[in-house]
Amino acid sequence: MNGLVYLRNVVTLKLDQQKCNGCLMCTIVCPHDVFAIENKKAVIQNKDFCMECGACEKNCPENAITVRSGVGCAAGIINGLIRGTEPTCDCGSEGSTCC
Amino acid sequence: MSFITGQVTTSTGAVPQISTIWSNRDVLDTIKVRWSVGRMNYKVEPGIYAVGTPDENSNVFVTANFKLSFDHLRRALEGMNAWVLVLDTKGINVWCAAGKGTFSTKELIRQIDRVGLKNIVNHHKIIVPQLGAVGVSAHEVRQITGFSVIYGPVRADDIPAFIRAGMKATKEMRAVKFSFWDRLKLIPVELANGAYYLILIPALFIILSGLYPKGYSIDLAFHDGLRSVFILIVTYLTGCAVTPALLPWIPFRRFSLKGLLTGWLAALLLMYFHVLGQQTLEIISWFLMMGSLSSFLAMTFTGTSTFTSLSGVQKEMKTAVPVQIGMAGLGVIGWILAKFIVL
Ligand code: SF4
Numbered sequence: 001m002n003g004l005v006y007l008r009n010v011v012t013l014k015l016d017q018q019k020c021n022g023c024l025m026c027t028i029v030c031p032h033d034v035f036a037i038e039n040k041k042a043v044i045q046n047k048d049f050c051m052e053c054g055a056c057e058k059n060c061p062e063n064a065i066t067v068r069s070g071v072g073c074a075a076g077i078i079n080g081l082i083r084g085t086e087p088t089c090d091c092g093s094e095g096s097t098c099c
Numbered sequence: 100m101s102f103i104t105g106q107v108t109t110s111t112g113a114v115p116q117i118s119t120i121w122s123n124r125d126v127l128d129t130i131k132v133r134w135s136v137g138r139m140n141y142k143v144e145p146g147i148y149a150v151g152t153p154d155e156n157s158n159v160f161v162t163a164n165f166k167l168s169f170d171h172l173r174r175a176l177e178g179m180n181a182w183v184l185v186l187d188t189k190g191i192n193v194w195c196a197a198g199k200g201t202f203s204t205k206e207l208i209r210q211i212d213r214v215g216l217k218n219i220v221n222h223h224k225i226i227v228p229q230l231g232a233v234g235v236s237a238h239e240v241r242q243i244t245g246f247s248v249i250y251g252p253v254r255a256d257d258i259p260a261f262i263r264a265g266m267k268a269t270k271e272m273r274a275v276k277f278s279f280w281d282r283l284k285l286i287p288v289e290l291a292n293g294a295y296y297l298i299l300i301p302a303l304f305i306i307l308s309g310l311y312p313k314g315y316s317i318d319l320a321f322h323d324g325l326r327s328v329f330i331l332i333v334t335y336l337t338g339c340a341v342t343p344a345l346l347p348w349i350p351f352r353r354f355s356l357k358g359l360l361t362g363w364l365a366a367l368l369l370m371y372f373h374v375l376g377q378q379t380l381e382i383i384s385w386f387l388m389m390g391s392l393s394s395f396l397a398m399t400f401t402g403t404s405t406f407t408s409l410s411g412v413q414k415e416m417k418t419a420v421p422v423q424i425g426m427a428g429l430g431v432i433g434w435i436l437a438k439f440i441v442l
Pocket residue numbers: 019020021022023024025026027041042059060061062063064065
């Protein structure tokens with residue numbers, strides 16, 4: 001997609017299909033088209049596109065999705081290391097994105 | 100506030116009515132934000148606003164109180180009658196605020212309650228920008244307030260089409276894109292972010308440039324110093340502007356490798372024009388420094404890009420940062436040594 005894919009096989013996204021009720025919410029909120037619905041259940045179709053934003057986890061009514069969400073941002077990680085906190089972005093307010 | 104044009108009366112009181120047209124001032128604000136001029140000051144008062152002459156059946160659009168988010172939304176609502184509910188996100192845009200937890204389930208519930216949304220509209224739908232989903236949990240909002248969250252398109256400009264399609268966003272509207280143009284728009288911020296170092300580091304190089312085996316020369320500081328500054332600026336632009344702009348066309352997935360490659364290409368170019376000096380040791384040192392700096396700067400663009408994951412960036416940094424520091428350190432030592440010994 002867009003020729004812009006980041007590193008392979010590092011993403012922490014997990015889906016427990018047992019819990020899924022097929023509500024479609026994850027396919028709606030994901031900005032990178034990671035989920036698809038097959039046989040009324042969600043499936044992860046494009047795992048490497050995931051940017052770990054956490055929208056799917058937050059909006060899954062059945063708690064079927066887990067992902068370690070955070071800012072995928074070098075400056076944010078450095079910030080976090082300096083302050084001894086989780087990676088946090090110091091972004092003021094850019095147009096459409098973070099940091 | 101220049102965008103308020105009047106008032107609309109509702110059962111809960113008067114609601115400010117806002118314009119859907121950008122004034123010159125709004126355009127200027129947008130440009131200033133892009134260039135990071137006083138970017139923290141562009142806040143909108145949280146609360147409810149009216150576009151056109153909305154009534155109890157009109158749609159409710161939720162946004163952040165970052166002025167640019169608000170401006171894009173009201174411009175997209177041109178010709179409609181609608182309500183705009185502005186959350187208090189401390190003047191930060193929707194996506195950042197959602198990530199930070201200010202554009203959140205809690206704040207949305209609080210504002211719905213505070214403005215008395217139940218008394219203003221008689222339906223139970225609120226339209227939240229899709230990127231807000233990072234901070235908002237639709238089912239929790241429904242459980243507590245009774246309002247169903249409908250996630251609108253990622254870009255405000257798609258709202259008219261979204262409404263026409265019966266509040267359905269196409270796959271296109273749901274995807275966060277990161278086009279050449281999007282990346283170009285972000286470059287000013289990247290450049291401005293490093294502006295502080297842009298003064299400090301060159302100053303250091305100018306001072307050190309004066310060193311030579313017999314002591315210190317102001318003349319040398321001036322000539323060699325300016326040359327160093329020129330090289331640093333070229334490297335800075337390579338890492339902060341050229342690399343982001345050409346991102347998908349530069350090989351490698353890791354941003355640090357992309358930056359290293361462009362940094363070295365820039366170094367080759369400068370070497371060709373004899374800008375890196377005559378001495379082998381100095382040239383090697385410049386390659387180390389330019390590669391390291393460009394690589395680091397390119398890596399910081401992961402923060403502005405829209406597809407890098409935390410796990411990925413952490414993995415990348417684990418190897419990249421030590422290498423960058425090592426290269427920069429060796430480069431600086433070599434560069435200083437080159438002033439005293441001829442290799
Ligand atoms: S949001 Fe959860 S329950 Fe709904 S389809 Fe996705 S995984 Fe299944």
